Amino acid sequence: MQCRVDVAVMIGSGVPASLRAMGQSVCWVVLLDGERRGTAFSSREEAQACRAVWLAQLNAGTPDSLH
Structure with a gap:
């Protein structure tokens, strides 16, 4: 099965309170087949790095427990 990452x-209000308390009004999240996985990131680069890890694990045939 092909997963989309x-x-x-x-x-705004979609940003977790912990990041808003630090003055962040924007954050990035990783979606696996349209569902949020993991934490919110304060930079796009961090989220892209997490996405790359998800893709590598999925391409390596990691068990379905990731879903």
Whole structure:
């Protein structure tokens, strides 16, 4: 089964309170087949790095426990 891994931006009230408390009004999240996985990232680069790890694990045939 082919999984889709994306990075999405969250703005305003979608940003977790912990990041808003630090002055962040934007964050990025990783989506696996449209569902958020893991934490919110304060930079797009961090989210892209996480996405790359997900893709590598999925391409290596990591067990379905990741889903």
